[in-house]
Amino acid sequence: MDVIISFCTALVALLICLQVTVLLLWIERKGSALIQDRVGANRANLFGGLLPFNLGIVNTMMADPLKLLTKEDIVPAAADRLLHWLAPWVAVFPLFLTFAVVPFGDVIVVGGREINLQAVALSGGILFVLAMVSLGVYGVIVGGWASNSRYAFLGSVRGSAQMISYEIAMGLALVSVVLTYGTLDLQEIARLQGRLMWGVVPAWGVFYQPIAFVLLFIAGIAESKRAPFDLPEAESELVAGFQTEYSGSKMSMFMMSDFIEVAIIAALTTTLFFGGWQVPFLYRDGFHFPGGLTVAIPSLIVTLLQIVSFLVKVFVFCWIQILIRWSLPRLRYDQLMAFGWKKLLPVGLANVAASAVLGLLLEGWTRT
Amino acid sequence: MNPYAALLINAALCGLVATILLFMSRILGRRRPSKVKYEIFETGNPPIGSLRGTRFPVKFYLTAILFIIFDIEIVFMYPWAVAYRELGWFGLAEMAAFMGILAVGLAYIWRVGALEWD
Amino acid sequence: MQAPVNYYLVLAAILFAIGAFGVLLRRNVIVILMSVELMLNAVNVTFVALARKAQSVDGQVIVFFVMTVAAAEVAIGLAIILANFAQRRTVNADEIGLLRW
């Protein structure tokens, strides 16, 4: 029974991940069209356009992956075949797995059995996320090296240097988050954010760690290798960077890994800084507003509300990332590195030091 | 349930999906081999020489090495961050000394220009 | 966890031996460094296994220091290899020989 439940939560986590990715594909297409004041993808239709109406979102979501998956798979003759096959798998697998530790709801009780709406209740959740994100480098390095092509190679060297540089800023941001909550468990962190500050403001992480939020978000965008940090695949310079020699489903897997990273960053910011699945003032038995107003809600609806709130927050942050991607120009490589090492790193260190000192001071005050 | 068993189930599931995706084009896509298609893409020119043997600026390597050092520093910070309330000012002083020494290193590499990209 | 700690100690010994074998056999300095990493990891396993056996967390703390040493060693080792390669265009341990250039 335990195994079945665990399998189901794992499936849900994976499905959230896949669905968000596919939805992002659509949002990216239509969103970019919105930003650039054009119509965007509107041709995909069933039965050769015989239908009088456009099926819209479903169409794009179906047509794009289908098109990619049915393309010819090409492995260049000069490539290292085994590693060429391995790279997309390595790029996608750890990112899929990251979603397993993100809580998408509270612990619910069904038929006397506690079900944690988090596929893997790992006590070191934050470290797990960091570990999996750091494994993302391998897809880039191995893919570029195995292709044996100059563009791919340049892209992969650039990409991996960029990813590891911004990982430090990410790690520092996470350290300051851990300082605030005193735990590495993501579910625990989400739960702690259900409290209220001064009885009015929800105790979301962003109010405690605004700088860490900005750091994590920027580092995350850099980690996902999208504009303005899309140097590894800069179209105008490197064709497609490390994925130049890939086609069909392998190429789509690299694309997917970018989108999953966008979703991971959104999920991570949501969980760490914006209350995760928490809805302000919503408790297990319903809303308790600060004025004393109480609205009772059945627990099943509460759970649903929490899951929806998590997904909505995730989509908001995905959308912000897409807005950034379509608004800002690409950085130069020296600017990119200087930004990571000379701005984010010192700021991150200072933030850790400041939050540690402040935390201890505040605790001293509250104790006396 | 043991979280690591759950992790194993998850890994199996994710691995399976990733593998299916990987072979999708082999199964669904058609194959029309031609010599040019299997060449390395160099904007239409036939590739000259081999990639193996060309080398890259040492800068990239320096980045990786600095990354390792700071990564280790961050690794030490996590246990401290979890327990820093119990460790109190003493723990903070320890960590401050640790960070201070590494900040000296950062200042040095900054001064020397190891962070400059031209 | 019911598998006896001794099993893990033996496995660590085997890994250590494989690492030592690599150090002795290979001529490529980078691979030699990798083998050293493998040996360090085998030692880490031993530390952790004994920490569990002795029910003391000290063995786990030492792993931190081993990791740090490993990182520092790799950083410096590869820096030397790179500097040497720039001079002599080789990573073969036999041809490097002298540490002076």
Next chain:
Amino acid sequence: MDPDVILFWVVAVLSVASALTAVLHRNPVYCALALVMALFQVAVMFVALDAHLIALLQVIVYAGAIVVLFLFVIMLLSLEPDAPPRGRYGMRAASIMIAVVLGVEIGTAALISEPGAPFRVPFDFGSTRMVAQSLFTEHLLPFELTSVLLLVAMIGAVVMARRRA
């Protein structure tokens, strides 16, 4: 059979296989990737031995940083696969001998040491808090010395790398 024992054998086979690949493969890139595999198995061993924090840090430090550096250097130097070893049969035989003797020696030492009865460890054994308490109180001095080591490594690497830059 006990799941823990099954886990042990799976990890044992995988780790030895990947360690051998890492040591023996002629292409350094494959060596590095096999090394990552072996280090993952070590992380699994840490989990099995109740070192949960260390296991995650193992992945972050080794797989996420150290082997990446190895791959970087291999790529930056664009190394060809090593030539097949020629001659030096004496050397090769000797290294096999030494390795086997070493393994047997340490292995027997481990085996004949006090048989490891399955211990009940405290519930939070290996938890982050516990490790942190030990690391930042008992092992204060080595911890501070670590920073000096890292500083030296940083400066040393920069000096070495800039020598020819």
